[in-house]
Amino acid sequence: MATPMISTRTGRFAAFGSQILTALLAFALPLGGGFVATWAFYSTVDNRNFPWITGRALGLAGYLALTALVALGLWMRHPWRYRLRVGHAESSVRAHAALGMATVALIVGHLVFLATDRYAGVGWLGAIVPGMSHYRTMAVGLGVGAFELLLLIAVTARLAGRRGTRHWRAIHRLATVVFVMTWFHGVLAGTDTAALRPLYVGSGTLIAFLVASRRVVCARRTGPEADAEAVDDRFKVLQDRFVGTAR
Numbered sequence: 001m002a003t004p005m006i007s008t009r010t011g012r013f014a015a016f017g018s019q020i021l022t023a024l025l026a027f028a029l030p031l032g033g034g035f036v037a038t039w040a041f042y043s044t045v046d047n048r049n050f051p052w053i054t055g056r057a058l059g060l061a062g063y064l065a066l067t068a069l070v071a072l073g074l075w076m077r078h079p080w081r082y083r084l085r086v087g088h089a090e091s092s093v094r095a096h097a098a099l100g101m102a103t104v105a106l107i108v109g110h111l112v113f114l115a116t117d118r119y120a121g122v123g124w125l126g127a128i129v130p131g132m133s134h135y136r137t138m139a140v141g142l143g144v145g146a147f148e149l150l151l152l153i154a155v156t157a158r159l160a161g162r163r164g165t166r167h168w169r170a171i172h173r174l175a176t177v178v179f180v181m182t183w184f185h186g187v188l189a190g191t192d193t194a195a196l197r198p199l200y201v202g203s204g205t206l207i208a209f210l211v212a213s214r215r216v217v218c219a220r221r222t223g224p225e226a227d228a229e230a231v232d233d234r235f236k237v238l239q240d241r242f243v244g245t246a247r
Contacts, residue, residue, distance in 0.1 A: 030065035030106060052120050055113030056190070060199075062106035063186055066150075067203045069099040070179045073172075074210040079217045100154055107147050136189050143185035146178045153178065179207055 075081055076092050114120040115127040122140060126133030130141035130148075156171045183204055187193050193200070 030061040030068070030102060032061075049117075049119055051113050051117040055110050055117060055120065056192075058106050058110040058113060059186070060196075062103055062110050063182060063203075065099055065103040065106055066179060066182055067207065069096065069103050070175050071206055071210060072096050072099065073175055074207070074214060078210065078214045080213070097157075100157065104150065104154060107150070111144075111147070139185055139188035142181045143189060146181035146185060149174060149181070150178050176207070176211060 072092060073096055076089075076096065111127040114122045115124045121135030122133045126135075126140060127144065130145040131137055133140035133144075153172055153175055156168050159168070183200065186196075187200055190196065
């Protein structure tokens with residue numbers, strides 16, 4: 001009787017450790033990338049614009065996390081995934097959830113630093129209400145709107161399996177729209193867009209390729225794995241299982 005209990009307890013500890021490691025990586029990798037990209041163009045030591053620079057670094061980190069989040073989500077629902085068999089399905093779902101939390105946290109930090117910095121010209125109202133920023137109103141408004149839409153997606157994802165599959169799936173598909181809005185926000189609002197052009201071109205190309213290839217493959221319907229609804233249903237089952245174990 002003791003052996004199964006020990007085995008179960010060990011399995012739970014291992015699963016918990018795996019979740020913590022995934023969450024740490026989801027935060028650390030984008031955050032490191034964001035600060036490295038910012039430090040490459042600005043000196044943060046003894047700089048009066050430190051809050052703005054930190055906010056910018058957190059914004060880049062959030063963008064990297066969002067790119068990984070959307071790319072992984074698209075790949076999990078891509079028909080090619082069932083042919084290439086890269087990674088374990090449940091591990092992908094856990095990584096996807098961790099990236100979602102990291103993205104929200106990093107962007108919150110981005111908004112807080114910019115809202116509290118007079119140099120940024122955003123302010124608290126501009127960080128919450130689209131179109132109320134004094135600095136590049138349209139570009140900042142796109143970012144704020146994208147973040148609020150991301151929050152809606154995160155809440156509905158957390159409630160997956162409780163309110164029906166159809167509504168959850170329809171809202172979750174807006175993640176690509178969030179990425180597009182964020183992409184334009186970064187390109188139009190950043191003063192360092194020229195220096196970061198490779199990042200924006202590379203990330204935009206990756207997401208565009210995943211979206212386009214999935215649509216093309218699903219439209220051809222060369223097999224059961226190419227059925228968009230079937231792929232979404234498999235993803236939904238994994239999502240429900242993950243939400244159930246997280247409660």
